[in-house]
Amino acid sequence: MTQNLGELVASTKAYGIDSSARDAAKRGVIDSIATMMAGRVEHAVALLSRAYKPFTKGDAIEIFECDLVGTDAAALINATAAHVLDFDDVSLKGHPSAVMVPALLALAQERNAKGSELLDAYVVGYQVWGELAQRESDMHHMKGWHPTGIFGSVGAAAACARLLRLDAGAAAHAIGLGATQSAGLMANFGSMAKSFQAGRAAQAGIMAAKLAQQGFTAGADVLNHSQGFLQAFSPFGRVTRSAEIAEVGKEWTIQSQPMSIKKYPTCYYTHRTIDSILALVKDVDVSEEMINCVKVHISSEHATVLCNHQPRTGLEAKFSIEFAAACALLHSRVSLADLTDTVVLNPRMQALMSRVETVHATEYSEQWQGAAKADWVEILLADGRTLETEPVVYAAGHASRPLAREDLNEKFTSCARAGSMEIDSVEILDRLWNLEQENIDSLWSGLCG
Known part of the structure; x- marks a missing residue:
């Protein structure tokens, strides 16, 4: 060869x-x-x-x-x-x-x-x-x-x-x-x-x-x-x-x-989750005080790569699904300006990250090795309601959805x-x-x- x-x-x-x-x-x-x-x-x-x-x-x-x-x-x-x-x-x-x-x-x-x-x-x-x-x-x-x-x-x-x-x-x-x-x-x-x-x-x-x-x-x-x-x-x-x-x-x-x-300066395995949350918060007002728990549905393989569960630095946050979800919910964006130690260490960010957990998917993509068929998020609210994002198969910027x-x-x-x-x-x-x-x-x- x-x-x-x-x-x-x-x-x-x-x-x-x-x-x-x-x-x-x-x-x-x-x-x-x-x-x-x-x-x-x-x-x-x-x-x-x-x-x-x-x-x-x-x-x-x-x-x-x-x-x-x-x-x-x-x-x-x-x-x-x-x-x-x-x-x-x-x-x-x-x-x-x-x-x-x-x-x-x-x-x-x-x-x-x-x-x-x-x-x-x-x-x-x-x-x-x-x-x-x-x-x-x-x-x-x-x-x-x-x-x-x-x-x-x-x-x-x-x-x-x-x-x-x-x-x-x-x-x-x-x-x-x-x-x-x-x-x-x-x-x-x-x-x-x-x-x-x-x-x-x-x-x-x-x-x-x-x-x-x-x-x-x-x-x-x-x-x-x-x-x-x-x-x-x-x-x-x-x-x-x-x-x-x-x-x-x-x-x-x-x-x-x-x-x-x-589109976002984080590990690519976070992008479908970010897209799904940003689509939701465009139409629904969700403050961190309303949130009891955020459940991110993602493959176990991608969750393994996203290994920093309570990051303390901007570099660590790039490999944290907890940060990706919390940042999208808190700031309605995930940008270069958010990937700093100061933003990551903000008490509101740290508190919301602690309420994010992963749920491992059972259905897998036929095109993307190790990926779930789609990523999506459940947001459990203090008043007993549950909000669900739309499942995302291809993140914005993917080759099938090019910028x-x-x-x-x-x-x-x-x-x-x-x-x-x-x-x-x-x-x-x-x-x-x-x-x-x-x-x-x-x-x-x-x-x-």
Whole structure:
């Protein structure tokens, strides 16, 4: 399989990547840059930048202070910034854009590459990521793995190999070198280390492709070996390890399984619950004094990931269904402004969170692994009444309910504002929506001033 994927990476120029695949990738690029800008002011990013900058100088811009550093350092810092708020897009069991876009931006600056080259490399990396993710029948979270850290280094390695135009043999070694750097633990959810795992995956992808370019080698069948990538990370060993891969050229994975764009800066497993509550409170006045209990109906698998039941920080709250429900009820929104330590520690918030409980679903989705057929909420009131939200199957922003272009533009603008980026969002967005014609170094330098 490793060799077959290497051939896929090297042969995509012959297949050609059509405009609809590039357009789908473009949404991931725009959303990732947006969340990167918002995340640049987070303490985790400041610490990472401070630790790395004394040791590396180069041709790529890191987002924290817009300084020039080496490509691997830029990928690490920028991918951490893109993921630290958990506002980045989701697909293929993880967060592909937060890993691949920062890696490709850094490498494209060094190579003076065009936007069309970056988009094609993104599509290829997405293809390899999806090829591996769809082979597992169980949720990696249940074993404690963070899928973004696991698949991200391989997807980023493939994308970077495509941007470097490696031949099939070298591309296969890049994929193998990405696989051997895979890492990420669920126990880090709610801490700085979670976003660091995305940063390391981006950094690993660049390192893997550059090493392979120099002739550094990896195992010939590192992906589907009996002791290789797929088997080692499989929660229960129910993984398909055959060497055959999906045929490309007719439809890319990014076309059949495009990313979902987040509307709220919390774990995606909270979004259906948030949508259901916000729809209710638009029409019904519900104050916290009226509420005895909030019962969130959700799958046990998603409840396991949402492991922080009484969060004390904004980072912890991102993985708390209790916070998501309480915030939606208290503020009729869940926004970047709500994911702060001050808001989380507010006595009203803490009190309402303590009255939220989960009910594990018995009916499961046929399309979404580990998800309930729908998520919904019961609100038990002090006067004896019970309010029920409408069940939500697909959250707003899901690939089947995509954000309109103007909504994605608004998210980009608000993220730039949250990150104190003094840019002309209209001009930058116009360039990003026409990314094929752009020079990445010129675009990125202009955005970062």
